[in-house]
Amino acid sequence: MLSVVQSASTRKLLEDAFLSSFHLASDIEHHLSGALRETLERPGSMIRADLALRTGRTYGLPEGSAEKLAIAIEYFHTASLVFDDLPCMDNASHRRGAPCVHHLFGEGAAILAALALINRAYALLWKAVAGFPVGLQSACLDYVEQNLGVAGLLNGQSQDINYSKLTADSRVPQQIALGKTVSLIRLALVLPAMLGGAPPKEIHLLKRLAVSWGLSYQIVDDLKDILHTAEQGGKTTARDADLDRPNLALTIGIHESFRKVDRLMRISDRIISKLSQRQPSFGFLNGIREQFDKELSTLS
């Protein structure tokens, strides 16, 4: 949803890698290959891939490793969207300006395509970390498990789809966004830094930035769900109220949501400033921060 200020060449590189990192052999059953092709040819904003690639470069990771991490994280994210859109989850009809893959090729093909992306993502991950010291590999792969699994993304998604049945004290959209949205942004910022040997202080700042951005990102998404038409967003909107899903803008109100994003952006500015003092190439983060302003101005 959030598009990124990317140099044209980086954008091209990431889109090419998104498509070419998955080999679609001719003998793949055609519902499955159709669902995969449709997904690989609509790469979305690639914000997570972009964050991972540029953070990897900042810490001097070999370009191949940084790119593999970037595409792996983007494949995990894309698979999570394919699952999200299924009738048993958000029951969406459109994504990225086109019918959802389960509408085009069937739910079975959508599920198998998402699993194929996940299988490929894990393969790319371990290719990215291969050759690094064993202790560092383990730390990185444990961090992946933690962010994607029942301590991260999967729990957030489960709280999201079962929101109406949660106990009152668990119905906290911000808490749910930490699992559902922050996890993958954190992985994109922290994993390349860990692998590149970033100092603990910088890892800590990147984790805080992921929380600040992940929550902002979720609030902007929640606002769009309320304020945008489906045509503007390229995906199904006005779902949260219909489905009783967590939506911070519905919980705290539209005005307070804008104020909250503003506060989170001021926090992220301070974090980016600290990171840039330590590593000047983190200046690229300002470009993404500016993008939030643009998104907000289209809403307000």
Next chain:
Amino acid sequence: MLSVVQSASTRKLLEDAFLSSFHLASDIEHHLSGALRETLERPGSMIRADLALRTGRTYGLPEGSAEKLAIAIEYFHTASLVFDDLPCMDNASHRRGAPCVHHLFGEGAAILAALALINRAYALLWKAVAGFPVGLQSACLDYVEQNLGVAGLLNGQSQDINYSKLTADSRVPQQIALGKTVSLIRLALVLPAMLGGAPPKEIHLLKRLAVSWGLSYQIVDDLKDILHTAEQGGKTTARDADLDRPNLALTIGIHESFRKVDRLMRISDRIISKLSQRQPSFGFLNGIREQFDKELSTLS
């Protein structure tokens, strides 16, 4: 479906590891944790885990590595069954003598639980291979990707659920079984052998054994679908004809199916004999072979 001749202690070890290798923290959303608990407490035959553990021991793998490979493969298998049973795939109501998890906790929870098993399985895999030489790690992890992905299990499953829409020359149940059923049995036999440094000749024999057993296994399963009641099988039966799914026994007939299993078993006997001459501890494979006879005698 096929139970295994296991020593009581190995069976206990594998069941304990199947349950305890997944940590169900108290803060997991309760539909998701319920679906996971239900799945982890019904471990099935564990034939793949047993094959992997004992093959690993045969090649002197550290017990921890062999056990992690075994449980990882069993988690992948279990996740594949949870997906298989969904309404958009086989639409089954029962598995392992109980209602399917999607009937108990909802389709969303079933999908997220299966994804959690997959996430944990990958983590166990790389813990199993950590510390081995990089080239060997890569070979093992490439082999995992190949068997689970669009060149293996996922393609087989896609051909299975889209069988009625396949072109005539693709409607070959035996070919589909190579992806759908052989892939995970091959992983269970070959992966621990690769990691344990088995000679190429023995890897080759194990691959052939996987094909022979995988096809037999699928034919016995197809026969059960036709001949068993749901009560006998503990899972939904008579699905293949209803859903137009590949079923070798429906294609070549019941009599010819028994003959085919018989031929495959004679081939597997010769392979086991060769393997046992090279590594006497492969004698354990005869126990599993005997189990096929028992399965067939209950059918005939």
